[in-house]
Amino acid sequence: MASRDEIESYTNTLLEVGRFRDYGPNGLQVEGKAEVRRLVSGVTASRAFIEAAIADQADAVLVHHGLFWRGHDGRITGWLKQRVELLLAHRVSLFAYHLPLDAHPELGNNARFGARLALEADARFGEQDLGFIGSPQEPQALAVLVERLQQQLGRGATVVPGDGRPIRRVGWCTGGAQGYFEAAIAAGADVYITGEISEPQAHYARETGVAFVACGHHASERFGAPAVAAHVAAKFGLAHRFIDIDNPA
Structure with missing residues (x-):
């Protein structure tokens, strides 16, 4: 078990998030439980992925494509409301890393x-x-x-x-x-x-x-998120699973 804040601090440092000009925020995007025992990774924080992570009893998820992007108008409605609502209702933290996760020389x-x-x-x-x-x-x-x-x-x-x-x-x-x-x-x-x-x-x-x-x-882009999440899980003694939601794109 590890604290949510410890995980974010470590992963932000590992991926050097401050080095990148990105299209959205890197790190913790939705705050869930303060303590994490089970981490689930995936490519995109889609509703199908969030539902699968909840079914897998995740305390936190780590993805490449998060929920918030530059140019978004800020309203939590429609599909975005449904995803955020699921995370908050089940107290699942969402960590998202975009360009920093692409660039890491070993795990990216x-x-x-x-x-x-x-x-x-x-x-x-x-x-x-x-x-x-x-x-x-x-x-x-x-x-x-x-x-x-x-x-x-x-x-x-x-x-x-x-x-x-x-x-x-x-x-x-x-x-x-x-x-x-x-x-x-x-x-x-x-x-x-x-x-x-x-x-x-x-x-x-x-x-x-x-x-x-x-x-x-x-x-x-199916390889970076599980590699980073497995590394973080090993560092903090967490259970980890990668869930791949098929996408033809």
């Missing part, structure tokens, strides 16, 4: 995603150094890398193949980081992997020869 989304592909970053790129870049053990065909990626995630990917060059440098950034493609190209990537694709990226891939792969926002 990008680090754990890279490990799935046997990649370790040796450099960073993009705004706030969120993009990772590294080399496979030996050059490989794009098709080999994509096959491994799809096996690891259990889903297909959208691939714009570029010019067919051997893959010597892989750039990646999980989630909705398609806007980092140009920075990945400038950093020397032969392929860039992220969660989503928008209209411009296909043209950049065809014109520069650098391949672009979109493998799903949710699918690419």
Whole structure:
């Protein structure tokens, strides 16, 4: 058992939350019980996830996508009211970490995603150094890398193949980081992997020869939250479980 405040202080320090300019508040977003015995992690604080965590007798939840974002008008109505109401009624604390959870060099989304592909970053790129870049053990065909990626995630990917060059440098950034493609190209990537694709990226891939792969926002961000939560649980002697709510995005 540990105090809610101890957990927040430790996790904020671990993830260096003060270092990031983010789209919403990092750390404790909804205050629940003062003492925590059971921690449940997930990708997004959806109602389905909150309900599953309550059924699992969670005292606190830790997610990547929390409830409050820059530009929200502040009203607790509709779907947001339903989620907050569940948390408050069952006294479940909500911890949310967005960019800090992406960036952690060992436990973050990008680090754990890279490990799935046997990649370790040796450099960073993009705004706030969120993009990772590294080399496979030996050059490989794009098709080999994509096959491994799809096996690891259990889903297909959208691939714009570029010019067919051997893959010597892989750039990646999980989630909705398609806007980092140009920075990945400038950093020397032969392929860039992220969660989503928008209209411009296909043209950049065809014109520069650098391949672009979109493998799903949710699918690419399933690894950081459970890694951080498992670390925190081990630190404080808590029970921990990761609950994945399927999302086609």
